[in-house]
Amino acid sequence: MTYLSPILVGVLYALAMSLIREPHRRRFNAIMVAGAGAAYLTGGGLGGWEFLATAVITYVAYRGLESWTFIGIAWLLHTAWDLLHHFKGNPIMPFYHESSLACAVCDPVIALWCLRGGPSLISLVRGRTARPRAAEHAPPS
Template sequence: MSTIMPIIMPVIIGLIAVTLVSLIPEPHRRRVNAVLVAGAGAAYLSGGGLGYWEFVLPVAMTYVAYRGLESWSWIGVGWLLHTAWDVIHHLKGSPILPFAEHSSFGCAICDPVIALWCFAGGPPIIERVRALFARRTEAPANPVP
């Protein structure tokens, strides 16, 4: 069980993040997500361990976030770029949280969850879950004898 938790917890964290952010009404939801992905681009700047290369991601993410102001797909691309940077840091750099050795690994699992939601257009999660359960609890129109 302890070997699966480092994978399950980041997925759960990603689902919680997506659910909370999906509570923001449109048209603000996409713009807030663009700002969040821009901020994620600067996450390693305080000591990521890759020297001057640490400036590459914030520059790229600034462009992606700007494009994300009008496109969910660009925000998804941003989260996948951050995933790649997380993997690099897990293998060669410093963790995103200095006190948590495998935090970049966890972030590399969490970020694609958010990216998938963005590629789906950033839908409101709670409304989708309610609709799913409503369909399951409805009685069939013509019950089979």
């Protein structure tokens, strides 16, 4: 469950974000990853490095306002920061010791979705399950 639940959370995040239309979806995700970059500021245990990491992730997220690639990169930077906290710092949720590891598993799922351009998963599912119309498959006259 340590690995399966965070993967599911990442997929559910992408699914929920699919409800937001473009270009708002991209911009909203840039704001989300910028916020995630600041998650450890209140006690991550790595001192001044917390501010530097937050500044870097925020800058990359800002570039993500116009680029899904930068949003994906920001999520991968946050993944690295999560791993560092799991091994050397404090967990993102003090009451759940494995929370930084769980975040480090979830974030790359979101990053992969972003690096693919943040497509609507709802549209992808509908496109695969939609039945073709009879006229589309009628033999040519």
